Amino acid sequence: MVELTKRQAIEDVASELFREHGYAGTSIRDIARALSVQGPSLYAHVTSKEDVLWAIVDRAATRFEVAADAAEASADARRPRDPSEALAALVRAHVDVLTSDVDAAGVFVHEWRALDRDHRAQILARRDAYEARFRRRLEDGIAVGVFAMTDSAVATSTLLSAVNGVAGWYDPDGRLPATRIADHLAELSLRMVSNA
Amino acid sequence: MVELTKRQAIEDVASELFREHGYAGTSIRDIARALSVQGPSLYAHVTSKEDVLWAIVDRAATRFEVAADAAEASADARRPRDPSEALAALVRAHVDVLTSDVDAAGVFVHEWRALDRDHRAQILARRDAYEARFRRRLEDGIAVGVFAMTDSAVATSTLLSAVNGVAGWYDPDGRLPATRIADHLAELSLRMVSNA
C-alpha cells in the first residue's frame, strides 16, 4: 500500500470502484473487501458513504480549478490576449488532471448525481463556473476573429464532452503517453472552433 | 397513457429513471411507483430488472445502427467518395437518434456497464463496430487529403464523446430544435478533423 493514510487508501479504492460500478452499484462492504477489511471497520475513518463520494468529487473539482488557474495565468503571461493559446492551455490542463487520476476524474464527471442536495448544488455551481472559463475564451476568440461557431454555449458543452471523453478510454499503460494525448486534444479542440 | 402496451410504458419510465439515477440506483419499486402500480405487478410483463435494461439498450443500439445504415447509404448515393458528406451524415443521424429519445440514448451511453456478462460483451462488440464506421470515414478522408489528424483512433473516440455529450444537456423544450443541434454538431465535427 503506497498511501500515507488509511483514509486516502479508502478514497483511492472507492474511486476505482465508483468509477467501474457507479456509486449506487458499490457497497461499503465492496470497498472494505478491496482493502482486506470488514465493512463496518471503515466507519472508524469515514462518517458515511456519501462522505467518501463527496471527498473524491470535491478534491477532483479542486484539482481541475487549480490547474485551470495556473494554465490561464501562464497563458496570459506568455501571450496576452491570445484566445488560441489560452484555450489550448485550458484543454491541456484539463487533460493533465484527468489522466493523472482517471478514477477520481471519472467519478467527478459521472457520479455527481449521487451526491445529496447540498453537495450536488455546490458542485453544479462550480462546474458552471468552470465551463464559463472555456466559454469566455471561445467568445474572446470570436470577438478577435480567430474563432467562429454557430453557438458558443453548444460549442462549450461539446468541447468539454470531447475532452472528458478521455476518461472513458485512457489507459496509463496504454499506447499513448498522457502528454501526447493532451497535445492531441488541444489540437482537435482548437480546430473545432477555429475560423476557417 | 400514450403507450400501446404496458411493456412499452415500463421501458419508457425505466429509461427516464435509469438515466436520472442509474440502473443500480433505481429499484423495481421505483419504476412501479411511477406507473401507479405495486412493485411485484411488473413481473407480469417483465422477467427481470436486467431484462428491462437490456431491452432499452438493445433497442437504442439498433436505432443507432439503422440510422447509420440509412445515413451512409444516402450519403454515398448523393456524393460517392466524399468523406465530409458521409461523416456529416453519420453525425446528424447519430444526433437525431439521440434527441428523439434522450432517455433511452442516455441509458445506452452510460449504463451498459450494468448489463450482465453476455449482454455487455454483445453491446461492446456492436459499439466497436459502430465506432469503426466513423473511423473508416475519417481514414477515407485522410487518404483523400480532406481530413488530417494525429491519431485516427483518438479522433474517433473524441468525436463520439463530443456528439454523445448532447445527451447530457439536450432539452426537448429548450432553446434549440433538434435539427439545429444536429447541424451544429456536424459542423463542429467536420471542422475538428478537417485539413487546415
Add this chain to the structure above:
DNA sequence: TGCGTAGCCTAACGATCGTTAGTTAGGTGG
C-alpha cells in the same frame, strides 16, 4: 349465466444495504 384470463393485489422469501454498538487484539509509553 358461466368460464377463462389478464392484470393487479398482498404477503413473504432470503439477501444485502448503510450504519451503530460493543468487544478484542496488538503495540506504545510510563
Add this chain to the structure above:
DNA sequence: CCACCTAACTAACGATCGTTAGGCTACGCA
C-alpha cells in the same frame, strides 16, 4: 508490568433489494 490507544473485529438493527407465490377482481365470449 500496566494503562492506554488504535484499529480492527463480530453481532445486530431496520430498511430495502429482486423476486416468487397465490389470490382477488373485472371484463370478453360461449
